[in-house]
Amino acid sequence: MTANTASKNKEKAVGKSRATNARPGADNVHGVTLVEAINLALRRALSDDPDVVVLGEDIGINGGVFRATLGLREAFGYKRVIDTPLAEALIAGISVGMASQGMRPVAEIQFMGFINATVEQMLCHAGRLRNRTRGRLSCPMVLRAPFGGGIHAPEHHSESTEAMFAHMPGLRVVIPSSPTRAYGLLLSAIRNPDPVVFLEPKRIYRMVRQQVVDDGQGLPLDTCFTLREGTDLTLVSWGAMVHETLLAAKQLEEIGVAAEVIDVATISPLDMDTIRRSVEKTGRCVVIQEAPRSFGVGSEISARIAEEALLYLRAPVQRVAGYDTPMPYPGNESLYMPSVADIVDAATATLENA
Amino acid sequence: MFDVLDQTPGKLGFIDAHGKLVNELPDGVSIDWLQQSYQHMVRIRQLDKKAVALQRTGQMHTYPSCLGQEAIGTGIGMAMQDADVLVPYYRDQATQVLRGVSMQQILQVWGGDERGNLFEGAAVKDFPNCVPIGTQMSHAAGIAAAMKSRGVKQAVVANCGDGATSRGDVYEALNLVGVWQLPMVAVINNNQWAISVPRGLQTATATLAEKALAVGIDSIQIDGNDVVAVFQAVRNALTRARSGKGGTLIEAVSYRLSDHTTADDATRYREASEVSQAWEYDPVKRLQTYLHELGQWTPAQEQSLLAEVKQSIDKAVADYLNTAPQAADDFMAYVFAAMPQPLQAQRERLLARLERDNAAGGNCDDS
Numbered sequence: 001m002t003a004n005t006a007s008k009n010k011e012k013a014v015g016k017s018r019a020t021n022a023r024p025g026a027d028n029v030h031g032v033t034l035v036e037a038i039n040l041a042l043r044r045a046l047s048d049d050p051d052v053v054v055l056g057e058d059i060g061i062n063g064g065v066f067r068a069t070l071g072l073r074e075a076f077g078y079k080r081v082i083d084t085p086l087a088e089a090l091i092a093g094i095s096v097g098m099a100s101q102g103m104r105p106v107a108e109i110q111f112m113g114f115i116n117a118t119v120e121q122m123l124c125h126a127g128r129l130r131n132r133t134r135g136r137l138s139c140p141m142v143l144r145a146p147f148g149g150g151i152h153a154p155e156h157h158s159e160s161t162e163a164m165f166a167h168m169p170g171l172r173v174v175i176p177s178s179p180t181r182a183y184g185l186l187l188s189a190i191r192n193p194d195p196v197v198f199l200e201p202k203r204i205y206r207m208v209r210q211q212v213v214d215d216g217q218g219l220p221l222d223t224c225f226t227l228r229e230g231t232d233l234t235l236v237s238w239g240a241m242v243h244e245t246l247l248a249a250k251q252l253e254e255i256g257v258a259a260e261v262i263d264v265a266t267i268s269p270l271d272m273d274t275i276r277r278s279v280e281k282t283g284r285c286v287v288i289q290e291a292p293r294s295f296g297v298g299s300e301i302s303a304r305i306a307e308e309a310l311l312y313l314r315a316p317v318q319r320v321a322g323y324d325t326p327m328p329y330p331g332n333e334s335l336y337m338p339s340v341a342d343i344v345d346a347a348t349a350t351l352e353n354a
Numbered sequence: 355m356f357d358v359l360d361q362t363p364g365k366l367g368f369i370d371a372h373g374k375l376v377n378e379l380p381d382g383v384s385i386d387w388l389q390q391s392y393q394h395m396v397r398i399r400q401l402d403k404k405a406v407a408l409q410r411t412g413q414m415h416t417y418p419s420c421l422g423q424e425a426i427g428t429g430i431g432m433a434m435q436d437a438d439v440l441v442p443y444y445r446d447q448a449t450q451v452l453r454g455v456s457m458q459q460i461l462q463v464w465g466g467d468e469r470g471n472l473f474e475g476a477a478v479k480d481f482p483n484c485v486p487i488g489t490q491m492s493h494a495a496g497i498a499a500a501m502k503s504r505g506v507k508q509a510v511v512a513n514c515g516d517g518a519t520s521r522g523d524v525y526e527a528l529n530l531v532g533v534w535q536l537p538m539v540a541v542i543n544n545n546q547w548a549i550s551v552p553r554g555l556q557t558a559t560a561t562l563a564e565k566a567l568a569v570g571i572d573s574i575q576i577d578g579n580d581v582v583a584v585f586q587a588v589r590n591a592l593t594r595a596r597s598g599k600g601g602t603l604i605e606a607v608s609y610r611l612s613d614h615t616t617a618d619d620a621t622r623y624r625e626a627s628e629v630s631q632a633w634e635y636d637p638v639k640r641l642q643t644y645l646h647e648l649g650q651w652t653p654a655q656e657q658s659l660l661a662e663v664k665q666s667i668d669k670a671v672a673d674y675l676n677t678a679p680q681a682a683d684d685f686m687a688y689v690f691a692a693m694p695q696p697l698q699a700q701r702e703r704l705l706a707r708l709e710r711d712n713a714a715g716g717n718c719d720d721s
Binding site: 092093095096097100 | 441468469471472473478481482485486489491492493494495496497498499500501503522523526527529530533685688689690691694695696697
């Protein structure tokens with residue numbers, strides 16, 4: 001081995017060590033947006049595990065339409081960061097095949113409105129491969145997609161169909177609401193031995209910047225996060241609506257109401273214990289979702305409260321939601337989406353009950 | 355009506371419908387090989403017959419017969435190596451048994467017990483049957499992509515029916531095989547009917563093999579009732595695939611001699627004369643005739659084979675019927691690697707329900 005080669009190998013080893021064993025430190029803390037946190041988590045997962053591959057439309061050279069995969073192709077090469085043909089069902093289907101062989105594909109669908117082509121693969125195959133083979137084969141894949149409205153995108157770009165996937169047995173549905181949770185939840189989703197649909201609220205992709213420690217630590221799945229404690233009322237939300245919910249809690253505080261705010265984070269399986277305990281304490285609950293009102297995650301949470309905590313309630317559970325219509329074109333988008341005032345109104349109405 | 359079953363120029367075949375050799379047998383196809391293939395086809399035909407009988411007598415659920423397609427499954431199974439992966443559709447019993455799936459497991463799957471998918475032998479890495487049409491082709495492409503990415507000299511065989519070629523899924527998967535040069539062999543079991551819709555109403559193309567033109571991969575149309583043709587085409591395609599030369603589409607022309615499934619009645623949509631004509635192309639009979647005329651298969655050997663096959667199938671049936679029931683909560687145990695809390699709560703409800711029903715001396719099933 002020449003001195004030059006030895007030196008190069010040493011550099012490589014050091015580089016690897018930095019990538020895999022980094023601990024919190026000045027050079028390891030990043031002030032990032034939510035989409036940059038996604039990028040950071042993907043970079044970390046690709047570094048840590050050679051079985052991880054990232055795939056989708058335009059994710060390579062282009063870095064994804066929202067730039068979630070920016071720079072990954074340059075860092076990890078085209079065999080790990082793979083541009084696929086434009087075929088969403090195929091992207092989900094080959095991810096099932098790759099995952100069955102022990103790889104960990106992280107597939108991107110450009111927009112939630114285009115995810116429908118994957119439904120058959122996710123429902124008929126990804127969600128049931130382990131079950132139908134009694135554990136002989138498994139499907140450790142992640143299907144990522146930006147979802148929700150509020151960025152004035154064209155038709156079919158702004159849907160919130162998380163309930164559709166949450167209703168599918170065998171799938172996890174995970175939704176971050178901040179850069180730190182995006183980083184930690186995505187890492188856990190990639191490491192999870194079962195398929196995860198990871199939905200990214202694109203309206204808040206670049207809304208706030210947070211200090212994220214790139215230490216490779218995942219956050220727990222199947223667990224709600226209590227973002228704010230309170231005694232008068234429980235506000236339950238997820239994704240981008242957590243932003244409006246926290247603002248509403250602040251306004252309520254100004255009129256003397258202490259609202260507890262719960263970020264569901266993993267829509268399915270649902271951590272009902274955290275929600276129930278909070279409702280038992282406050283006796284009141286408002287569930288806030290951007291998705292259509294009927295048959296959604298909010299409906300499920302309301303039903304579960306009725307089943308498990310009805311006698312603690314001092315007022316009916318309220319839902320603040322979108323409408324049972326297609327998401328309007330951008331011109332009327334703001335009419336569709338729940339506002340801070342809508343949440344405050346629902347909370348106030350709930351509080352007016354004895 | 356189905357002149358496609360005839361020997362036509364360009365369609366690969368070795369032993370014709372009359373049991374006559376029309377092309378020199380390829381390397382590796384010995385008398386012993388032919389006898390083994392014949393015996394396997396007889397075994398699968400008898401298993402198939404037994405499965406239908408079990409369904410008719412209420413001892414099994416809906417079953418898709420592979421009657422008439424024994425040569426396709428057998429040829430594929432004989433050509434595959436253990437390290438390859440099979441991604442089957444739901445009429446691939448012949449290949450599955452050659453790969454080590456027990457006949458008991460075949461019966462279990464269609465008898466409603468997921469443990470039938472706990473494959474054995476080489477098949478331990480294979481996919482379970484795919485019931486949705488054509489969706490399995492992209493799984494195969496993904497498996498092939500994993501093989502290519504890992505640099506292993508393995509390949510995938512994925513099967514579908516003629517009806518599946520009408521679906522975008524099949525095109526999307528084959529397109530990827532072409533553009534990524536994946537080690538995948540796609541076999542279309544062209545049995546002429548997608549339940550009640552004939553091949554002529556599925557596509558306007560003259561052959562299904564030519565679908566490969568649109569995706570830039572090699573293809574070949576073969577006589578799917580000739581086990582040698584199937585073996586040769588699949589073996590060649592697998593060799594190409596393993597050596598990095600990409601995928602192949604094989605159209606194996608055959609005929610579904612049975613109903614689509616035991617829940618179907620094909621007399622509603624096709625003429626008896628068509629079926630009786632198709633029997634003249636029977637893959638099992640033609641190989642028997644060929645071997646018999648060579649003096650390599652005697653009535654005594656046939657008797658002996660049938661007796662041995664009967665015995666092994668009777669044992670498989672007995673094992674299937676005597677399989678201990680799954681634990682009541684088994685259908686919940688494998689949904690996730692670790693059971694999430696909400697499902698655990700539902701499991702407890704199920705167990706409580708069973709306890710209540712047991713205490714009442716029966717179950718709560720209304721039927």
